[in-house]
Amino acid sequence: MKWAKRGLLFEPRHHTLPNGCTEFAQAPQALVFDDFVRIYFSTRNRDEQGEYVSHIAFADVDTQVRRVLRVSTGTVTPTGALGAFDEHGIFPMNVVRHDGNIYAFTCGWSRRVSVPVETAIGLAVSHDGGTTFERVGTGPVMTASHDEPFLVGDPFVLVRHGLWHMWYIYGTAWMDTPSEPAPARVYKIARATSRDGIAWERTGTRIIADRIGADECQALPTVFECDGLWHMYFCYRHATDFRTNPRRGYRLGYAWSRDGHAWRRDDAAAGIDVSPSGWDSDMLCYPHVFWSGGQAYMLYNGNAFGRGGFGVAALER
């Protein structure tokens, strides 16, 4: 694989965003229309307690993914009810077209006492062509259970031959870390399948091997098909000292598969890495690959987890 970087595509500081959000455009996810591409992302405001809350917004760009046409002006999907799994934010949101409908798989956040947060995956449906989304139920479709005890999140869904495939992450440890202000989480990539997008069957196993040790954190898988294979990009980092230490922060990983189930990790073939300087010199994270007009594009965040926005790269073949 070889990706040609085109630089920053969307900078939140250059736009007026809904919900009073001013910074962050994280985990961009595309929905392709005939004459434009809608890119959903998570941006943030602060609540009455001064804590961050992630909200979904979108930017529409041209089909060649070169310039921003417009930005959402209203709430795309509200945060959840009091006590619900997505009360304190939605980050990320993966959008899927299937059978004439537009579905969104959300990663909902709620705050905890002994650890900072718990996440779970919700489902929402759009009845207005992707401008707003309505929840399917107040609760999650995928949450902690059995051998996935916490932090189920980061869904990415493809529907193929009537089967819904979801790649997602779940937590394996909350580590005591004297160096960090709060317990540090470890999470890994897994896969589930479904016949209806609501009831999911999990395999109960991780699918991507660690590269930097057992405490490697793997996040936000994105899967696409190309030349008869399934390809996955994701991001990974060390469990601690990852926020400001560029040597321990997020990088992009890569794996390929013949069936979507068994994966071979091959980061050396990823074809994209941090730049020597600039907005993506310290960190690469939250990749999302999609096709538009016969061309594969990757959206991704750079330094500071996407505080300054997201960029785009084009696949060279």
Add this chain to the structure above:
Amino acid sequence: MFVWHKRGHIFDPAAHARAGWMHAFAQAPATLVFDTFVRVYFSCRPRPDAQGQYVSHAAYVDFDRATLTRITAVAGRPVLELGARGTFDEFGTYPMSVIRHGDEIRAYYGGWTRCVSVPFNVAIGLAISRDGGVSFEKQAPGPVLPADPDEPFVISGPKIRRFGGRWYLWYIAGTKWIPTDGRPEPVYRIRMATSDDGVQWTRSHRELIPPRLEADECQASPDVIFANGAYHMFFCYRYSLGYRGRERGYRIGYARSTDLTTWVRDDDRAGIDVSDEGWDSEMVSYPHVFEVDGRTLMLYLGNDVGRHGFGLAELQGTLS
């Protein structure tokens, strides 16, 4: 109407305190009958921490089978460990319901975690004992019945039963959190799930018992027993707010079914209510009905939802 004869307040945790984990409360009694004794599992609490926060531990007390009031043993340690950091049962295991399955004893329990905008969340876990019910080991670090789109939070109050080779789980599911000047208060209702193996559950996804007091009536402890050709459910219910006193606190309700699907609520038949004075004069709650040696008995909590333990009542005749 059933006629229950109250046999008194048979267990007070303060009289059997265990340093560090049992100071007060003996909640949600659930029985397992042995040859010479009846073991009653319950959930208890140590003193609250500096922030006034409690944890709940699962424990048991054994009663002599003939009298059902003479204590022969009390657990020396909790029967189930609290969960690891960040897991669903980190801060409590309450309530717990037990059943024999081959050589094992299974426990389904509510696991408690602490939240920020609301005080807690609950999901149902599964643990297994291979030493006759003295200690239980978790089947997995995550819950066996978590939230789902239709049951968003507070999945609790499990009661595990087997009828005709199938597993049945009665439980409660939260419907909303009501904001108040202080802590938000949850509303929860009785539901049911079925299973072939006790691990993979199919939920009925409906409330079994219509509310009677108010739209936000809270219902708990859906305890089901089969007798004389019918399924009898004793449960407890209360107002959603201001429920800590006699006026709006827990009472015991009753519903009946012949097919496990359709339940007819008829609280007038329950036959047990608060006493004029004493340990159960303000509320009665968390009923558990069981049969032993031809007797039909009920364990239940009194004032302050079991802070002072539980009592015993005996049915006159049979459940008909």
